[in-house]
Amino acid sequence: MSAPRHTKFYLDRQNRKWLGVCAGLADYTGIDVTLVRIGVVVLTLMGGFPWTLIAYWITAWMASDKPAELADETPEQAKFWRGVRTSPRRTVRDVRSRFRDMNRRLADIEAYYTSSNSRLAREIEQLR
Structure with a gap:
């Protein structure tokens, strides 16, 4: 089995509210998870109703769960890998x-x- 990639998008099931997509996006981009969730709700209410939910479900279906090895990162390591991704x-x-x-x-x-x-x-x- 290969080592998990730090630069890949994963669902964050530990910090999830529903399926972990918003928590995964927040972890991947470094934006606060609350802001991501508010953004998704506002986008849905402002006219993206069916498409936002469809994109959410497709993302939840296609993305894999965050490996346990990556969940144990220090904040400094997470910041470094976020910089590598961007x-x-x-x-x-x-x-x-x-x-x-x-x-x-x-x-x-x-x-x-x-x-x-x-x-x-x-x-x-x-x-x-």
């Missing part, structure tokens, strides 16, 4: 930027400790 290139750019920043900071620390810093040498000698 803009993969931007996410890769952000990760590269973070690694570059960490690499620069590590190089600065290494340069500080390996340089001939007389004050640091005095402090180390005082500790002995």
Whole structure:
């Protein structure tokens, strides 16, 4: 069995009210679930009556349930994967930027400790 994909839409049965479509949309997009539910109700009442329900049922029928492995994500992981879903290139750019920043900071620390810093040498000698 393959690992669950983080970038796929799943029904969220844990936070569902009816079939989990609105909760799944909220989880997928990062929008508050209450706003998604209000949006669906308003769309239905403002003239999309049969089509909104048909789309809801088709989505509930076609989408699979959210795997248990994905339900245990931390909020930071969920935010990361939401960013990957919305803009993969931007996410890769952000990760590269973070690694570059960490690499620069590590190089600065290494340069500080390996340089001939007389004050640091005095402090180390005082500790002995």
